[in-house]
Amino acid sequence: MRIFLVSISYRENYLNENSVSDRRPEDVRKGISRTTPLSRIAQPDDIAKTVAAIAGEGAQFLTGTYTPVNGGNSME
Secondary structure: OOOEEEEEOOEOOHHHHHOOOOOOHHHHHHHHHHHOOOOOOEOHHHHHHHHHHHHOHHHOOOOOEEEEEOOOOOOO
């Protein structure tokens, strides 16, 4: 059995539109992008590609991993 944990940060999706009621969604996106080392919000494809990579044939001996997909937000 192979087990993986993929931890995602802010990502672009329909829920973001209503996440902050007193600020416009575009202002929220710009603020998050400014504080993320890669200067953008993750797209669903960023997450899907990460999952495909760690679950694919090239990683057959990989197991028990924690993979943050957050554009560098967890770096200190």
